[in-house]
Amino acid sequence: MSVLEELRSHEAEYAKWRHEFHRHPELGLEEVWTSGVVAEKLKGWGIEVTEHVGRTGVVGVIHGNLGPGRTIALRSDMDALSMPEEGSCEWKSQNQGKMHGCGHDGHMTMLLAASEYLSQHRDFKGTIVLIFQPGEEGAGGALEMMKDGLFKRFPCDEIYGMHNWTDVPVGQVRCRHGATMAGQDFFSIHLKGKGSHASAPHLSADPVLAASLLVTALQQIASRNIAPLDPAVISVTKIHTGSAFNVIPETAEIGGCTRFFSNETGELLRKRIREVAEHIAISCGVSAKVEFDPIAAVLMSDPKLSDAFLAAAREVVGDANADFAELPQMASEDFSYLSQEVPGAYCFLGGQAPYGAKNLHNPCFDFDDRVLAVGAAIWVTIARNRLAA
Structure with a gap:
């Protein structure tokens, strides 16, 4: 047998x-x-x-x-x-x-x-x-x-x-x-601005706007920074912000994960996510804190x-x-x-x-x-x- x-x-x-x-x-x-x-x-x-x-x-x-x-x-x-x-x-x-x-x-x-x-x-x-x-x-x-x-x-x-x-x-x-x-990182981006009444957005530093721009911008990293034959993924999987219809909040948080097949690509993804987050934050008058949690190596x-x-x-x-x-x-x-x-x-x-x-x-x-x-x-x-x- x-x-x-x-x-x-x-x-x-x-x-x-x-x-x-x-x-x-x-x-x-x-x-x-x-x-x-x-x-x-x-x-x-x-x-x-x-x-x-x-x-x-x-x-x-x-x-x-x-x-x-x-x-x-x-x-x-x-x-x-x-x-x-x-x-x-x-x-x-x-x-x-x-x-x-x-x-x-x-x-x-x-x-x-x-x-x-x-x-x-x-x-x-x-x-x-x-x-x-x-x-x-x-x-x-x-x-x-x-x-x-x-x-x-x-x-x-x-x-x-x-x-x-x-x-x-x-x-x-x-x-x-x-x-x-693939190797994988979790990432979190914490945006801090200035809240205001929704009727007076000019008095705010809007983290929701920054978060919205950032989600779109992150999708361009793989297509414009990583070689086409080098597989890489950035997925935004959560956005947390606000609690009322008529209040621009002070904070927003974006989270997601990356996937990659070389240490060099993983490091490049971290570098570009950090740079894109910080510069979009500056353009919106808010601050950005970026954190990475390595989940798996290749x-x-x-x-x-x-x-x-x-x-x-x-x-x-x-x-x-x-x-x-x-x-x-x-x-x-x-x-x-x-x-x-x-x-x-x-x-x-x-x-x-x-x-x-x-x-x-x-x-x-x-x-x-x-x-x-x-x-x-x-x-x-x-x-x-x-x-x-």
Whole structure:
């Protein structure tokens, strides 16, 4: 019986685990219940467990029975999104305003399933480190774990990450060499002016006008400052100002995010956003304070490790169902910070949920249970291949 066949015989159980995670979503660095369930399962399989790594992170360690060797890390994220769930599944979120809209419930389940299998089949040389990371959705969970000494306490030679992806056909796998996912910054622009009665705008220094001009001007940065073949995005996603129809307020705030595929481009975006904000503010007689919060670096996949990851995937799903992606993804992942410290590779596992083209971060999203065993089998295969005696 193949690894995939054996894991598929437990798929109904894995689905139950996943549904429980889905019912109880927790936001980044607040995954107390979630990390408790993960730790309890790992301990039950005789795996060494360390809790509270980076606040709510969990690390498991499995030693092979064939002596010392390399150490391979497998990583899953755990957090949910701050958004209401609008789907109709039986395992719908019980935590109001929170939902697993990105599939991290499935990611945890796949790595747990692989962990159980590997704990029972230790015929390998070396060590497997299981990283259940909090706070991937902009909460800085990877950096929190690293600040807490993740790789000093658990030295690793290689690290691998996996994400479900609705743009990839169900059960198929895509990998990349080099740039795999975009770097990302959050930005906030705080504008301060002078309020007045709406009937006397000449007595004001209007931050609403400045904010309106700024939203439009920011859209010109990518088209006029970044080379056309260098992908970059600036998205303004929020504007907060005012509370009355007849009052020009004193303050306004703009927020959004950037995406980029090189450190140089990311730095240029920061420079130009700051310059454009400050000069538009001056033209409107207001002040501007610009702040950036780095969320993810550019995720770079090591070519040799990507080859190994793809080879492992092909063992599981067949040569025709695993290949290299032509283009990187504009979405971001803080796995990028982990793979800056330890050579790593990342892959995308195709799935549709609820079995029909629902994008990630969609209020109706639900992980595709049909690929739980597939993802777990890929985890098992890459670990065993890299730790073969």
